[in-house]
Amino acid sequence: MAGGGTTEFILSQMLKSYACTLPRKEQLAVLEFARALEAIPMALASNAGMNPTDALAAMRNYYTRGIDTMIDSSGRVTTPSTIEPVIVKKLALTSATEAANRVLMIDEIVPKR
Numbered sequence: 001m002a003g004g005g006t007t008e009f010i011l012s013q014m015l016k017s018y019a020c021t022l023p024r025k026e027q028l029a030v031l032e033f034a035r036a037l038e039a040i041p042m043a044l045a046s047n048a049g050m051n052p053t054d055a056l057a058a059m060r061n062y063y064t065r066g067i068d069t070m071i072d073s074s075g076r077v078t079t080p081s082t083i084e085p086v087i088v089k090k091l092a093l094t095s096a097t098e099a100a101n102r103v104l105m106i107d108e109i110v111p112k113r
Contacts, residue, residue, distance in 0.1 A: 005041025
């Protein structure tokens with residue numbers, strides 16, 4: 001599976017398209033999840049010394065033209081050359097989503113003793 005933020009970026013774009021088919025409340029939740037996924041390539045860009053907003057804009061530009069991109073170690077937006085194990089990526093996304101869902105289900109605050 002492509003690394004360098006590629007997977008998260010593509011998932012976020014797919015979720016944004018899917019959100020357009022949902023009713024308002026669900027649409028907002030899916031759009032926020034998509035936005036959260038975009039934080040990963042933005043963090044990679046920032047850590048590589050790039051402007052995260054510019055990097056995300058470049059990735060969107062390439063994506064609309066059908067070109068997969070990633071943020072490489074030198075801080076450039078390039079075609080994917082880094083790969084990550086699918087099982088690791090799937091487990092990370094599943095665990096993060098389950099943790100977020102559990103936090104959202106908390107309906108009361110337990111006072112500190």
